[in-house]
Amino acid sequence: MVKFRHIPPTQFLKGFEAAARLESFSRAAEEVGLTQSAISHQMRLLEGQIGQPLFLRIGREVRLTDAGRDYHRTVRRCLDMMEEGYRRLEPYRKPGSVVVYAPQDFARRWLLPRLPALRAAVPACEPWLDTSGVTVDFETMEVDIALIHAHEPPSGCESLQIARDRLSPVAKPALAAALHQPSDLLQAPLIHEEGPIGWADWLAHVGIEAGKAWKGTNFSDSDIALAAAELGQGVALASLFLAEGAIAAGALAQPFAAAVDSGRAWYALSNAERLKDGDVRDVWCWLGQQAAEKETG
Structure with missing residues (x-):
């Protein structure tokens, strides 16, 4: 079965909606930029396609039939949705x-x-940030640059390493000040983030048996884990790369300098076709400058 075979041409629907609303073929013609005879002809063709009259013609005036009123509600709703869809394309x-x-x-x-x-x-750049969490495919998605957290960049892409990912304890400054040596963490409220590297790894790195370090709140999102630490709810084993802004602002403190490498890094990805665009290339170069500053800093 052919889909949408009962949908008339859009210009017929626009003319019908105007004529039904204004109760006049001549005024509808003025609104849509046609002649009165053209609108009248379209409405007869529309009624022929639908198979029943939509208007009662009374002299120079027209009135909707019951079927016409029902159809007008549907047409008006559909035209409104199409107009909204067009407006949504503006960005x-x-x-x-x-x-x-x-x-x-x-x-x-x-x-x-x-x-x-x-x-x-x-x-000249107008950034459009996509944080939907989908798997990026440059062949099927309208993504110009992707930032990912991975052991290594995928093959077949242009890649740029932004920073290695190193983990270290962070906490609200008052709580961090109470931690004088790494073993104090065994008695502190700990915040756990799902991932391959956890508290047992960091404690082992500084020579401490994990013991009861499994207690505490678990989070699947590192941003929320850092937010919990900022609220004083515990000590997070956090990515220093992601926490650096909060540390610089004084919302978090790093009580110990020791850090473990997560084995992963943050990479920017694109492809040769996307980088032909001047604005995309400029953003790519800016990311490269940020990475270089991070490396030298």
Whole structure:
């Protein structure tokens, strides 16, 4: 069966909606930019396609039949939805739009605070941040640059290492001040984040048996784990890369310098086709500058 075979041409529906609302073929013709005879002809064709009259013609005036009133409600709703759909496309028409995919923790903790710097460095760029959590495929998705957390970048992409990921305890400054040596962590409220590297690994790194270090609140999202630490709910074993802004602002403190490498890094990905666009290339270069500053800093 052919889908949508009962849907008339859009121009017929626009003319019908105007004529039904204005109760006049001539006024409808003025609104849609046609002649009165053209609207009248369209309505007869529409009624022929539907198989029943939609209007009662009374002299120069028209009135909807019961079927016409029912159909008008449907047509008006559908035309409104189509108009809304068109308006929603407006952001896609923005010049300079660069779609950047990033996990929510990276976007919230690292990229968002740097957006003013990005806008200043690349004034023509209109960033579009995607934090949906989907698997990025440059062949099927409208993503220009993707930021990922991985052991190594995938093959077949242009890649740029932003920073290695190192983990260390962080806590609200008052709580961090009470931790004088790493063993004090065994008595502290701990915040756990799901991942391959945990508290037992860091404690082993500084020569301490984990013991009861499994107690505490678990989080699947590193941004929320850091937020819990900022609220004083415990000590988080956090990515220093993601926590650096909170540490610099005084919302968190790093009580011990020891850090373990997670075995992963943050990478920017793109492909040769996307990088042909000048705005995408400028954002890519800006990311490279941020990585270089991180390396030298």
